[in-house]
Amino acid sequence: MSVSIYIPSPFRSITGSKDYISAVGNTVEDILESIEDQYPGFSHLVFDEQHKLPGHINIYLNNQEIHEIEGLQTKVRSGDQLAIIPALAGGTM
Amino acid sequence: MAHIPNEILQAMVDHAMDDLPNEACGMILIGRSDRQMTVHRVTNTAASPYRYEMSPLEMMKLEQKRDSENLDLFAIYHSHVASAAYPSPTDVRMAFFPPGETDNEPMFPETYYVLVSLENNKPDVRAFHIKKYGEISEESIESEN
Ligand SMILES: [Zn+2]
Numbered sequence: 001m002s003v004s005i006y007i008p009s010p011f012r013s014i015t016g017s018k019d020y021i022s023a024v025g026n027t028v029e030d031i032l033e034s035i036e037d038q039y040p041g042f043s044h045l046v047f048d049e050q051h052k053l054p055g056h057i058n059i060y061l062n063n064q065e066i067h068e069i070e071g072l073q074t075k076v077r078s079g080d081q082l083a084i085i086p087a088l089a090g091g092t093m
Numbered sequence: 094m095a096h097i098p099n100e101i102l103q104a105m106v107d108h109a110m111d112d113l114p115n116e117a118c119g120m121i122l123i124g125r126s127d128r129q130m131t132v133h134r135v136t137n138t139a140a141s142p143y144r145y146e147m148s149p150l151e152m153m154k155l156e157q158k159r160d161s162e163n164l165d166l167f168a169i170y171h172s173h174v175a176s177a178a179y180p181s182p183t184d185v186r187m188a189f190f191p192p193g194e195t196d197n198e199p200m201f202p203e204t205y206y207v208l209v210s211l212e213n214n215k216p217d218v219r220a221f222h223i224k225k226y227g228e229i230s231e232e233s234i235e236s237e238n
Binding site for chain 1: 116118139142143144145146147149150152153156157160166169171173174175176180181182183184187190191192200201
């Protein structure tokens with residue numbers, strides 16, 4: 001399954017400034033791992049040391065947050081759109 | 094120096110007031126050639142007086158708009174409802190990826206962080222760059238009509 005992935009501007013240093021890339025796999029996790037094969041270092045951006053998605057990384061499959069579906073195990077279909085979005089946040093303290 | 098038209102300053106203050114008691118947040122995009130600015134309100138999914146989290150989906154749509162319409166991210170703004178218009182330690186931490194890794198380049202080194210404070214009767218708007226090692230540099234705002 002070939003999926004299109006939207007890369008946010010702070011991550012484009014790793015994709016050679018590309019805003020969209022494509023990758024193949026059956027699940028969201030497969031796709032993320034196949035991006036690492038194409039762009040080494042990518043995993044470090046999206047996974048923590050336990051290979052989990054930290055709270056400051058949001059992943060959307062066709063505009064739906066993956067934790068609302070089946071998380072990393074969510075199945076993907078050809079033509080799906082995946083987007084990776086780092087949190088933009090702050091606080092008073 | 095940050096050149097920001099009065100109407101854009103006012104639009105951010107209006108947004109901050111509309112979202113009371115919570116913090117408001119959003120982005121200002123600017124045309125690469127015509128330098129026209131537009132204010133885009135973004136939902137604060139934290140809906141809190143002490144925190145903001147920009148809706149990731151709305152952010153992505155703005156970023157795609159920026160890519161397709163040849164715009165730059167001029168500023169990221171948010172309000173402080175009861176403290177000064179100055180970036181908090183959390184604001185600085187979250188300017189880096191991963192959060193707090195201030196040895197990295199900040200996520201948006203060229204973008205102004207604009208703070209709107211409603212702590213006093215008269216709203217205060219200030220602009221900053223957040224730099225490597227978490228250095229905060231204030232940029233004076235030059236408003237024009
Ligand atoms: Zn803040």
